[in-house]
Amino acid sequence: MELVIIINEMAGHGLAKKRGNRLISELTVPFKAEFTTHIGHATAIAQSYSSKNSATLIIVVGGDGTIHEVIKGVIGSEKMIVGVINGGSGNDFGRAFPIFKNAQEIERYVLKNKPFSRKQDIGIVQSTNGAEWFMNNSGFGIDAAVTHSVNQSTVKAQLNRLGLGKLAYAFILLKELKKFKPFDVTVISNGQKYTYRNSYLVVASNQPYFGGGMKISPTSLMDDGLIELTIVHNISKLRLLAVFGTVFFGKHTKFKVVKQHVAEQFQVIVHAAVIGHADGEFIGNAPVDGAIYFKVSKEAWQVATN
Ligand SMILES: Nc1ncnc2c1ncn2[C@@H]1O[C@H](COP(=O)(O)OP(=O)(O)OP(=O)(O)O)[C@@H](O)[C@H]1O
Numbered sequence: 452m453e454l455v456i457i458i459n460e461m462a463g464h465g466l467a468k469k470r471g472n473r474l475i476s477e478l479t480v481p482f483k484a485e486f487t488t489h490i491g492h493a494t495a496i497a498q499s500y501s502s503k504n505s506a507t508l509i510i511v512v513g514g515d516g517t518i519h520e521v522i523k524g525v526i527g528s529e530k531m532i533v534g535v536i537n538g539g540s541g542n543d544f545g546r547a548f549p550i551f552k553n554a555q556e557i558e559r560y561v562l563k564n565k566p567f568s569r570k571q572d573i574g575i576v577q578s579t580n581g582a583e584w585f586m587n588n589s590g591f592g593i594d595a596a597v598t599h600s601v602n603q604s605t606v607k608a609q610l611n612r613l614g615l616g617k618l619a620y621a622f623i624l625l626k627e628l629k630k631f632k633p634f635d636v637t638v639i640s641n642g643q644k645y646t647y648r649n650s651y652l653v654v655a656s657n658q659p660y661f662g663g664g665m666k667i668s669p670t671s672l673m674d675d676g677l678i679e680l681t682i683v684h685n686i687s688k689l690r691l692l693a694v695f696g697t698v699f700f701g702k703h704t705k706f707k708v709v710k711q712h713v714a715e716q717f718q719v720i721v722h723a724a725v726i727g728h729a730d731g732e733f734i735g736n737a738p739v740d741g742a743i744y745f746k747v748s749k750e751a752w753q754v755a756t757n
Contacts, residue, residue, distance in 0.1 A: 452506045452507065452508055452532075452561055452566060453483075453500075453505060453506065453507040453508070454478075454480060454481065454482040454483070454507075454508050454510070454557070454561050455482065455483045455484075455485065455496075455500055455507055455508070455509045455510070456471065456474060456475065456482055456483070456484045456485065456509075456510045456512060457485045457486075457487065457493055457496055457497065457509060457510070457511050457512070457513070457517070457521055458471035458484065458485070458486050458487070458512040458513065458538075459486075459487045459493065459511075459512070459513035459514070459516075459517040459538070460486060460487075461487075462512075462513035462514040462516070462517055462538045462539045462540075463513070463514055463537075463538045463539045463540050464540065464607075464608050466537075466538050466539070466540075467512045467513045467514070467517075467538025467539065468538075470512055470536055470537075470538050471484075471512040471536075471538065473554070474510070474512060474536060474553075474554050474557070477553070477554035477555075478554045478557070478558065479558065480558050480561050480562065487513075487517065487520075491520065492520075493511070493513070493517050493520035493521045493524065494520040494521070494523045494524040495524070496521075496524065497509060497520070497521045497522075497523070497524025497525050497531070498524040498525075500531065501524055501525050501528045501530075501531050504528075504530055505530060506530050506532075507530060507531050507532070508532050508533075508534055508557075508560065508561060508566070508755060509521060509525065509531060509532070509533050509534070510534045510535070510536060510551065510557060511533065511534070511535050511536070511538075512535075512536045512538040513538045513539055514537075514538060514539015514540060514541060514542060515539055515541055515542065515543050515544050515587060515730050515731055516539070516730065516731060516732055517538075517539070518533075518535055518544045518586070518730075519584070519585070519586060519587075519729070519730040519731075519732065521533060522573065522584070522586050522752050523584050525752055526573060526584065526748075526751050526752050527751065527752075528752070529753075531752070531753065532566065532568045532753045532754070532755045533752060533753065533754055533755065534550070534551050534557065534560070534754070534755035535548070535550040535551065536550065536551050536552075536553075537550060540607060540619075540663065541662060541663035541664075541731065542663070543587050543658075543660040543661060543662070543663065543664070543731075544586065544587060546658075546659075546660040546664065547587075547658035547659060547660055547673060548571070548586075548658070548673060548754050549569075549754060549755065549756045549757065551755070551757075556757065559757075560755060560757065566755065567755070567756045567757070568753040568754060568755055568756060569674065569753065569754055569756050570674065570750035570751075570752070570753055571586070571673045571674055571750070571751065571752055571753065571754050572657055572673055572674055572675070572676060572678075572747050572748065572749050572750065572751060573585070573586055573657065573747070573748050573751040573752060574586070574588070574589060574655055574656075574657045574678050574745060574746070574747055574748075575744075575745070575746045575747070575748060576589040576655065576727070576729055576734065576743065576744070576745055577743070577744045577746070578737070578738050578741060578742065578743040578744070579738045579741055580727075580734060580735040580736075580738065583729040583734050584729065584730075585655070585657060585729040585730045586657060586658070586673075586730060587656070587657060587658055587660065587661065587730045587731075588654050588655060588656040588657065588658070588661050588667065588668070588730070589654065589655050589727070589728060589729040589730070589734070589745065590652055590653060590654025590655065590681075590727065590728060591652070591653055591654075591719075591721050591725045591726065591727040591728075591737045591743070592634070592650065592651050592652030592653060592654070592683075592721075592725050592726075593624070593627060593628065593631050593651045593652050594652045594654055594661065594662065594667075594728065595652075595725070595726040595727050595728035595733070596627045596631060596725075596726050597620060597623050597624050597627050597662070598662065598728050598731045598733075599726055599728065599733050600623045600626070600627055601619050601620055601623050602731070602732075602733075604619070604623060606619050606622055606623065607619040610622070619663075620662045620663055620665075621695075624695065625692075628688055628691070628692070629688075631651070631688075632723070633649040633650055633651055633684075634649075634650055634721060634722055634723035634725050635647065635648050635649070635650065635721075635722040635723070636650045636653050636682060636684070636719060636720070636721055636722070637719070637720040637722070638653070638680065638682065638712060638717060638718075638719055639717065639718040639719075639720075640680070640712050640714045640717050640718075641714055645710075645712075647682045647684040647685070647710065648684060648685060649684055649685050649686075650682055650683065650684040650685075651683045651684070651686070651691060652681070652682070652683050653680065653681070653682045653719055653721065654667060654668075654680070654681050655678045655679070655680050655681075655717065655745035656668030656671040656678060656679045656680075656681065657671060657673055657678055657747065658671050658672070658673045659671050659701065662731075664699060665698045665699055666698060666699065666700065666701035667681055667698060667703075668681055668711070669701030669704060670711075670713075674750070676715060676747060676749040677713055677714065677715060677747060678713075678714070678715070678716075678717070678745060678746075678747045679711055679712070679713050680711065680712045680713075680714070680717050680719070680745065681704075681709065681710070681711050682709070682710045682711075683703075683708060683709050683710075684708060684710065685708055686708040690708075694706050694708065694709065715746065715747055716744065716745065716746040716747070717744070717745045717746075718742050718743070718744055719742075719743045719744075719745060720740060720741070720742060720743070721737035721738075721739070721743060722739065722740055723737070723739060724736040724737060724739050725737050727743075
């Protein structure tokens, strides 16, 4: 099996560079190292190996954005297996999916006669903006506003230097919440229509974690052919902060202002131009009163398992 390492040296404000270099210096089996130079590059690299159609383990050293790009490049391939060494700031992938800790684990895996892998689902979000994949989650509302702001802010880098990177999301939530205008959402699922007034977010999940450890969708599984839709609605900004505190333990779903639906697909209509994301990357604003579809594609890619 061929071994390819894709490293985003910018991820995790230096963490991926450090871990990538260490991996390269410790590996004693043959491998190819690829370094991303721009947004979307990891997808192009993964696609170029995928098109060779030979058994390959791609190890991503980066954060959720880089992993998202690599998975996008291997969807549908039976020969490509994805493994990860955490190198980002949020690392939500690694909280749910199996990952590697070090070079020794990767070597042991590559040298096996029949390396194990598990097929995983991928989510799709589709609207007039186009279609995008998500391995973790995709949503519209305050979650996307905060993620977008976190990605652009220097606060994340500053807090990271102090080892407090996880506080970035909470810090920017306070800032974004101040100016955020709740919106109305219509959800169509299994032939039923639901309307939620004054909503803060509508997010579809393929796995439980979001935003660096928030257990937004505690019951989500990456290989059950289903996605969970979470809507937070009809709540004051002050109470929302209290509910927010419980999301790290996945206890927010006990509040009646948090509604969840489970299905293979949803049609969602957002009645305001709120901002959207897929796996934490900006995907444009919601088409006002237009349809957004969240769907799941079953067994779309493979993750390495020890
Ligand atoms: N050389 C590069 N220079 C700038 N950006 C890059 C480069 N290579 C990749 N990128 C982009 O960097 C973005 C952020 O990477 P990534 O999400 O992996 O790290 P992170 O934001 O630190 O981690 P996390 O998403 O887990 O918080 C990705 O969207 C990717 O497209």
